[in-house]
Amino acid sequence: MTRLLKTIVTALLSLSLLAALAAYWGWQQVQGFADAPLSLDSPIEFKVERGTSAKALGRQLVAQKLLADNWQYPWLLRLQPELGAIRSGLYQVEPGTKLRQLLALLVSGKTKVFSVTLVEGLTVKEWQSQLQTAAHLSWVEQPFLKTLQDNGDTSGLPEGKFFPDTYSYHADDSVLDLLGQSHRKMLQELNSAWAQRAAGLPLKDPYELLILASIIEKETGRADERPLIAAVFINRLQRKMRLQTDPTVIYGMGERFKGNISRKDLLEATPFNTYRIDGLPPTPIAAPGRAALMAAAQPAAADYLYFVSRNDGSHVFSVSLAEHNRAVNQFQRKAQ
Known part of the structure; x- marks a missing residue:
């Protein structure tokens, strides 16, 4: 190998080494x-x-x-x-x-997941205010009514027909998709409760069970009391007694309710004033959860016809009006 060739090879090796480095x-x-x-x-x-x-x-x-x-x-x-x-x-x-x-x-593609909790006992109007401010949820007007229509319900009565739960969604998902899940879940839970209902209930169909469950949901948050509250209302319905439950009156008052019910309010004739109407109100008054649905379907085996609040979240249950009046005197009139 000539000296020139060696020089060229050496240079090439050096350049290759430099390139590699x-x-x-x-x-x-x-x-x-x-x-x-x-x-x-x-x-x-x-x-x-x-x-x-x-x-x-x-x-x-x-x-x-x-x-x-x-x-x-x-x-x-x-x-x-x-x-x-x-x-x-x-x-x-x-x-x-x-x-x-x-x-x-x-x-x-694992995009951020958002969630919103629809709390039991709230109304469609209250949920709508919450959903309008939910982050990155695509909004449409009258979403509850539109969801019902999309699912074949043309009644125009959305109250109580959506199940309270926590729902997940991704950015820019439609509120209709979320409410569609909620509505289908309520249908599932309601049909399940209706299928498990006790014999002889004075309820014509699942919708009446839904109405009753919504009242139970509003009357108590205590799990142990729901079947007892349900028993009171079932017993009253069976005896053709009026339900006389304040949450229905409040619902019927709407924006006029400011925290107290007056005697005038109890005498007012509205479709939801169960002090004036016989039987159930025409629609649910809130969103019942699974426990309230099952309480309406399977009330406690009790003869109670009355209950009154102890002002601590619990209630006193009574069979007779005399017992009830004593409880009212003890826990309500003395507290006023």
Whole structure:
């Protein structure tokens, strides 16, 4: 081998070595860049719009000051092209998240999950106010009525027909999807309670059971008392006695209720004044939970016809009017 040829080979080997060293250095730079935490001091919601490419995402990260302007990002996508298959949506990003982890999250499509709890004992109007302020939930007007219509219910009476529970959703999901779940769950729970009802109940159909359950829900929050409250109302219905329950009066008063019921209110003729009407009111007055539905379906085996509050969340139950009046004197009139 001539001296010139040796020189050329040596030069080529040196250049190859330098190229290899440069490539290794570049690879290390890219890997270090990918495993460095984003510039993030607190959790954020990070939105990837539909149609955003991985390259556009890099510009978005720089614009939002999560990454410094860099040369490593395009090279990371070349070295690991699978990290570029990002999906749109709203993501929760925590402090300490690395770029590689962020890209893996966006590739997974595991968008942020939100939840809303529809509390038992509340009305459709109260739930609507809550849902209107729920984060990232797509709103439509009259969602409860629209949900009923979408499910074949044209009655125009949404009260009580949605099950109280915690529901999950993703950003920009429609409120109709959430309420659809709630409505279908109420139908399921109501039909289950109706199928398990005790024999001889003075209730014509599942809707009447739903109405009664809503009253039970409003009368007590104590699990041990629900079957007893149900027994009182069932016994009164069987004896053709009026229910005389304050929550129905309050519901019928609507916005006029300011915290107290007057004698005039009890004498007012409204469809919901059970001091004036016979039987059940025309619709539920709130959303009953599973326990209230089952209490209406399976009331306690008790002869009670009356109950009065002890002012501590519990009630005194009585068989006779004389017993009831004594309890009223003890727990209500003395407290006034």
